[in-house]
Amino acid sequence: MFHALPKGTTLTTPCNTQTLIAPFKEDETTKAYQKPSVPGTTAQPVTLMQVPGTTSAEGTHTTLxxxxxxxxxxxxxxxPQPVGHRSRELDLxxxxxxxxxxxxxxxxxxxxxxxxxxxxxxxxxxxxxxxxxxxxxxxxxxxxxxxxxxxxxxxxxxxxxxxxxxxxxxxxxxxxxxxxxxxxxxxxxxxxxxxxxxxxxxxxxxxxxxxxxxxxxxxxxxxxxxxxxxxxxxxxxxxxxxxxxxxxxxxxxxxxxxxxxxxxxxxxxxxxxxxxxxxxxxxxxxxxxxxxxxxxxxxxxxxxLACSKTCFNSADVGFVIDGSSSVGTGNFRTVLQFVANLSREFEISDTDTRIGAVQYTYEQRLEFGFDTYSTKPDILNAIKRVGYWSGGTSTGAAINYALEQLFEESKPNKRKLMILITDGKSYDDIRIPAMAAHHKGVITYAVGIAWAAQEELDVIATHPAKDHAFFVDEFDNLYKLVPKVIQNICTEFNSRPRN
Missing domain, CATH: 3.40.50.410 (von Willebrand factor, type A domain)
Incomplete structure (x- = not known):
């Protein structure tokens, strides 16, 4: 609250006024911006103003x-001022x-x-x-x-x-x-x-x-x-x-x-x-x-400037994981480790990259959505807790399910990435669901293992398939794909307009 000054009192600026500025690294507070003087430049004349009856503690100043x-x-x-609000019109x-x-x-x-x-x-x-x-x-x-x-x-x-x-x-x-x-x-x-x-x-x-x-x-x-x-x-x-x-x-x-x-x-x-x-x-x-x-x-x-969009902090990434009988319990844990290794590469928070996961056989199950977890440790723990389901392989139905149950909750300004992992041929049609994903702007990466059909991977993957479809001959080699998948995600991101 402002208070009136006694008549005849001269207003002075305290010499010890301190600006409350958020914490810096040590070098930010001790190093001023420096630029070498440019030869041939001449200082511009300035108008000097001094407040009557005061002494400046800040040095000489210029005024607009x-x-x-x-x-x-x-x-x-x-x-309009609510009751109890200070008068903000008082001109000190x-x-x-x-x-x-x-x-x-x-x-x-x-x-x-x-x-x-x-x-x-x-x-x-x-x-x-x-x-x-x-x-x-x-x-x-x-x-x-x-x-x-x-x-x-x-x-x-x-x-x-x-x-x-x-x-x-x-x-x-x-x-x-x-x-x-x-x-x-x-x-x-x-x-x-x-x-x-x-x-x-x-x-x-x-x-x-x-x-x-x-x-x-x-x-x-x-x-x-x-x-x-x-x-x-x-x-x-x-x-x-x-x-x-x-x-x-x-x-x-x-x-x-x-x-x-x-x-x-x-x-x-x-x-x-x-x-x-x-x-x-x-x-x-x-x-x-x-x-x-x-x-x-x-x-x-x-x-x-960490807020600017990058390939690591700007997407909603949905994993669509094959849990069919041909995978087996041990290999399913290897797939989950692959999912965790990819997730570690992203900057995860409710305003950066978000992670969701679907498991499918003949049926589909939402393991967790984009807004379920907002920290990397929570995401990694959630991946570890996913239980192996076992059953058939309906990949087309799984893509449709992911579009409806996972990506419908994606934020408008987020890039949408689907990473589908399968070890075999689908029992149902994958062409129409894949086209629907591409039409909705979901960038799809298809990862095939062992008995997966390359032609199906190419259909599922976003064009060009050579940049979005991957294959390894056995589960134990999945880890080798992590840097390649991340590199291609970043290459794709950087090739598109940012604004």
């Missing part, structure tokens, strides 16, 4: 010019100019990412804080080496509804990007962050908007306080579409305000991992500029 008030001023449609900066550090990190020429900033334009943020947010974007633009060979940046502003300020291909230099940021005017309205993330997932990262395909897609979401809609589901769908979602939250809810937050701990639940890499919490707008360097370091660390 104050923008003209937007049409339909943000203050004309304030966010009425006599203080926010400024950015002159010692901002230098450009990083090796940072090739497609980056979307989702900025808060809601009425509750106020005009001063909106200017601070723009200055933060300008500092990031200065820290990055914007261009076709490096990072590209676009901006979406959200309030009641999101709107693209400019896309990835609109500005291809840091200078042009900073000029465009200065011209952004505040929209007002509520803080509908979830709606904005959904908008970015569906519309922003397209080829028409400048998305390069091979560069990681990154969305940085700035939130003042907390959202007025739900964000966790929207963020999950964004991650499953290959977008690395970062959250920067300013002045989060204090204890008595938490009952009014729709999704407690939304920032940690909405991001890819819970290790703090994808979220930064800033206690005061005054210290937002301190997050420039940590943010730039993270979004440019392409080796650690």
């Amino acid at each position: 010019p104050k923008p003209s008030p937007p049409a339909g001023s943000a203050t004309s449609s304030p966010r 900066w009425s006599t203080t100019s926010y400024t950015s550090s002159q010692n901002s990190p230098r450009a990083n020429p090796d940072c090739k990412v497609d980056l979307a900033f989702l900025i808060d334009g809601s009425a509750s943020i106020g005009s001063r804080r909106f200017r601070i947010q723009k200055q933060f974007l300008a500092d990031v633009a200065q820290a990055l080496d914007i261009g076709p060979a490096g990072p590209l940046v676009g901006v979406v502003q959200y309030g009641d509804n999101p709107a693209t300020q400019f896309n990835l291909k609109t500005h291809v230099s840091s200078r042009d990007l900073k000029a465009a940021i200065e011209k952004i005017t505040q929209r007002g309205g509520l803080s509908n962050v979830g709606r904005a993330i959904s908008f970015v997932t569906k519309n922003f990262f397209s080829k028409a908007n400048g998305n390069r395909g091979g560069a990681p897609n990154v969305a940085v979401v700035l939130v003042d306080g907390w959202p007025t809609d739900k964000v966790e589901e929207a963020s999950r769908l964004a991650r499953e579409s290959g977008i690395n979602v970062f959250f920067i939250t300013m002045e989060g809810a204090v204890e008595h305000e938490k009952p009014y937050v729709m999704e407690p701990n939304f920032a940690s639940k909405a991001v890819c991992r819970t290790n703090g890499f994808y979220s930064i919490s800033v206690p005061s707008w005054f210290s937002l500029h301190k997050s420039v360097q940590p943010l730039v370091k993270r979004v440019c660390d392409t080796d650690r």
Whole structure:
């Protein structure tokens, strides 16, 4: 809660203000971004501003010019405040100019990412804080080496509804990007962050908007306080579409305000991992500029952008396992070991790769679905517990069953992989079920053992069969297929458009 200052008191910025930033590796906190000076460059003149009656503990700063008030001023449609909610319109900066550090990190020429900033334009943020947010974007633009060979940046502003300020291909230099940021005017309205993330997932990262395909897609979401809609589901769908979602939250809810937050701990639940890499919490707008360097370091660390889709974290993998009498108990355990070895290769969670399994003879049985287990140890234990059934070999019926009982539960943005393992010829027709699987977009791998018919494997497998059908002459050689199957899954994944 803000308190009025006694008359005559001069507002000063505490020297020991600390930004609460999620944990880093040790080298992340001690090594600043460095770029050698470019010969022949000349420093641009800056405007110096000093708050009367105060002493800056942060050094000399630069300030963006104050923008003209937007049409339909943000203050004309304030966010409805629930009972007990702090007044978010109180402007504590009425006599203080926010400024950015002159010692901002230098450009990083090796940072090739497609980056979307989702900025808060809601009425509750106020005009001063909106200017601070723009200055933060300008500092990031200065820290990055914007261009076709490096990072590209676009901006979406959200309030009641999101709107693209400019896309990835609109500005291809840091200078042009900073000029465009200065011209952004505040929209007002509520803080509908979830709606904005959904908008970015569906519309922003397209080829028409400048998305390069091979560069990681990154969305940085700035939130003042907390959202007025739900964000966790929207963020999950964004991650499953290959977008690395970062959250920067300013002045989060204090204890008595938490009952009014729709999704407690939304920032940690909405991001890819819970290790703090994808979220930064800033206690005061005054210290937002301190997050420039940590943010730039993270979004440019392409080796650690684990949310981007890969062949290991983007699929629903359904195993269809032959449990017929010809397999036998001992060989069935060997097949299960093969299934476990393949499963170990994937990154398994409810937002990464999911595993399901069907066993079949004349009949079919769902051993576990895609949403039954969400960790690798649980999956491996479930595979170990599968009991041998014994019976005939109706492979066509098994494919239909897997499509209906397993892949109908697959998520829309997931690749669907069926890995069918059989040791003999089917007693029923496999052509029509195989065509149905291919028509539904299920990428099918057929693994044959011993008496399996090669012509049936080729029909079951996705075209070209040479990349999706495998054969070994005995069960004990199944383990040799693991690296080949995984390699072909990744080759197939990388050959298809990512977006």
